[in-house]
Amino acid sequence: MRTLKIFLTLLPFAWTIGGVAFANRIRPFVLGLPFLMFWILSGILLAFLCLTAMYKIDTHGQKH
Amino acid sequence: MSNASVALIIIAIFIMGSAAVGIAPGLREKLSFEQWAVGGRNFGRGMNWFILAGEIYTAFAFMGAAGWAYSKGAPVFYALGYGCLAYIVGYYLLPAMSPIGRRFGLMTQADLVEHIYDSRVLGVLTAAIGVCFMLPYLQLQLTGLGLIIETCSYGVIPRTTAMIIAFGLVATFVSVSGLKGVAATAIIKDIVMIVAVVYFGVYLPVHYFGSYGGLFEAVDKAKPGLLMLPGATKNMDVSWMMSTIALTSLGFYMWPHLTANSFSARNPDVLKHNAVYLPLYQICLLFPILIGFTALLVIQPTLKTPDMAFMMLVQKSFPGWALGMVGGAGALACMIPAADLLLATSMVFTRNVYGRTAGTGTSPAAMARLTKGVVLGLAVVALMLCIFSPGMLVNLLLTGYSGVSQFFPLLVLGVFWKRANKIGAFCGLAVGEFLVFYTMLNKLDPLPVAGMNLNAGFIALVANMLVFVVVSLLVAPQRSESVYLSTHPVEPAAH
Numbered sequence: 001m002r003t004l005k006i007f008l009t010l011l012p013f014a015w016t017i018g019g020v021a022f023a024n025r026i027r028p029f030v031l032g033l034p035f036l037m038f039w040i041l042s043g044i045l046l047a048f049l050c051l052t053a054m055y056k057i058d059t060h061g062q063k064h
Numbered sequence: 065m066s067n068a069s070v071a072l073i074i075i076a077i078f079i080m081g082s083a084a085v086g087i088a089p090g091l092r093e094k095l096s097f098e099q100w101a102v103g104g105r106n107f108g109r110g111m112n113w114f115i116l117a118g119e120i121y122t123a124f125a126f127m128g129a130a131g132w133a134y135s136k137g138a139p140v141f142y143a144l145g146y147g148c149l150a151y152i153v154g155y156y157l158l159p160a161m162s163p164i165g166r167r168f169g170l171m172t173q174a175d176l177v178e179h180i181y182d183s184r185v186l187g188v189l190t191a192a193i194g195v196c197f198m199l200p201y202l203q204l205q206l207t208g209l210g211l212i213i214e215t216c217s218y219g220v221i222p223r224t225t226a227m228i229i230a231f232g233l234v235a236t237f238v239s240v241s242g243l244k245g246v247a248a249t250a251i252i253k254d255i256v257m258i259v260a261v262v263y264f265g266v267y268l269p270v271h272y273f274g275s276y277g278g279l280f281e282a283v284d285k286a287k288p289g290l291l292m293l294p295g296a297t298k299n300m301d302v303s304w305m306m307s308t309i310a311l312t313s314l315g316f317y318m319w320p321h322l323t324a325n326s327f328s329a330r331n332p333d334v335l336k337h338n339a340v341y342l343p344l345y346q347i348c349l350l351f352p353i354l355i356g357f358t359a360l361l362v363i364q365p366t367l368k369t370p371d372m373a374f375m376m377l378v379q380k381s382f383p384g385w386a387l388g389m390v391g392g393a394g395a396l397a398c399m400i401p402a403a404d405l406l407l408a409t410s411m412v413f414t415r416n417v418y419g420r421t422a423g424t425g426t427s428p429a430a431m432a433r434l435t436k437g438v439v440l441g442l443a444v445v446a447l448m449l450c451i452f453s454p455g456m457l458v459n460l461l462l463t464g465y466s467g468v469s470q471f472f473p474l475l476v477l478g479v480f481w482k483r484a485n486k487i488g489a490f491c492g493l494a495v496g497e498f499l500v501f502y503t504m505l506n507k508l509d510p511l512p513v514a515g516m517n518l519n520a521g522f523i524a525l526v527a528n529m530l531v532f533v534v535v536s537l538l539v540a541p542q543r544s545e546s547v548y549l550s551t552h553p554v555e556p557a558a559h
Contacts, residue, residue: 012152013310013313016309017149018306020302020305024293024302024305025292026289026291029281033276036293040142040145043145044144047148047152048340051152051339055340
């Protein structure tokens with residue numbers, strides 16, 4: 001679980017920051033947005049998904 | 065009615081209305097100092113959401129993002145990227161800091177630093193540096209406010225008058241209601257701002273270009289290359305973007321007022337839960353960027369003040385009520401973050417600078433009265449700076465984000481690393497802040513290194529971190545086991 005949490009923590013950083021090195025292009029447009037803009041927006045969604053998973057792991061088994 | 069009077073009435077309603085909401089909590093009941101300063105440490109998910117999220121969507125989000133899209137192009141995309149990463153840092157850091165604050169009665173970031181390192185000197189130093197960077201940030205909000213109201217009232221209200229009225233109201237409600245007033249008004253601000261941003265961000269690009277795709281096709285045709293780095297700039301390239309997102313995401317929660325906001329949470333789960341959903345809120349930043357690109361093609365000749373792009377486009381496309389809406393939302397986007405900054409600056413200055421140097425021995429009751437007085441005093445100082453020397457603090461302002469980011473090792477390693485000690489912290493901080501000031505004052509940001517253009521604050525942070533770790537390892541452990549354990553969050557047992 002610990003390894004999984006570290007992975008979920010670092011993945012969005014790698015995606016957004018590391019991704020800029022490969023995603024600095026205008027085309028193809030995705031959803032009408034230039035590629036670089038789309039890439040960075042996709043990082044927001046990824047961060048949300050990773051945080052959701054981390055929160056699930058952390059609260060697993062706790063009574064609410 | 066003329067466009068100007070319609071706009072003016074709408075702006076006045078927003079400003080007066082939110083001031084009334086802000087002052088209400090303090091008039092309804094007599095607030096204890098802890099309730100005033102950190103909301104009685106009893107904010108649930110909703111209230112905590114609005115003070116954490118609310119301090120993020122400031123005048124920059126509203127005017128600056130559109131302005132950067134208008135003047136720089138692709139470099140503005142960094143603003144979409146760093147927040148969601150900052151929330152990951154916050155997911156770990158805030159729930160760890162908040163219980164320490166509750167257990168030891170801490171109310172400010174400098175309180176926390178003094179406590180974890182058991183060092184008054186380091187606490188005072190952190191406080192003094194924090195004040196130096198918050199004051200220009202406060203001035204920025206105030207200047208933005210004046211500009212927005214002047215433009216949106218079609219020049220009827222001059223900016224100085226606007227600043228005095230709006231800021232007088234802010235200082236009054238902060239002094240009466242403290243963080244509870246900030247939270248109550250933050251709710252209004254966020255709703256108004258999101259409605260305005262989404263409405264105009266959906267309508268304007270579609271109105272002029274048919275679709276987002278149409279907008280970007282047109283931008284790409286008119287300004288080839290603008291939509292990829294470095295856009296319209298010379299040195300904001302890929303390495304700049306990577307180092308800037310790294311710096312701003314790590315530095316985000318180092319703003320002193322955000323530590324105080326995290327102390328307001330009822331329990332650590334509130335902070336964790338909100339960190340999960342805050343990234344989604346960030347998608348709203350997309351809309352000002354779309355508006356900025358629309359303005360670039362629609363507004364000719366080129367604006368001298370790119371930050372006006374949003375308002376100029378609305379003025380060109382709509383009658384007075386719409387400009388009133390944008391003016392009202394924009395004014396709140398300046399006023400509410402200014403309120404939070406004013407509160408935090410007064411707290412840090414009174415408690416951690418005055419109270420730990422010249423004013424040791426002041427009674428808690430006198431301290432509480434003094435802090436509320438300092439709120440009004442600082443408001444006057446900030447107003448004076450805006451009116452009489454608007455350019456004086458520009459250098460400090462540029463260093464703001466880089467400057468507070470240097471607290472990262474101090475706070476994060478202090479909370480999570482057993483060997484962190486005050487000598488390492490002091491050396492790291494000194495190196496980091498020196499590099500920040502040196503590069504900024506010599507206009508070395510972005511800093512050219514080996515063919516790359518790196519964010520100067522990022523370089524400073526790397527140096528700071530290295531010095532911190534190396535010095536901490538070289539000197540004997542300073543913190544006894546018991547001090548570390550008393551500050552260290554107790555992890556729930558593994559299951």
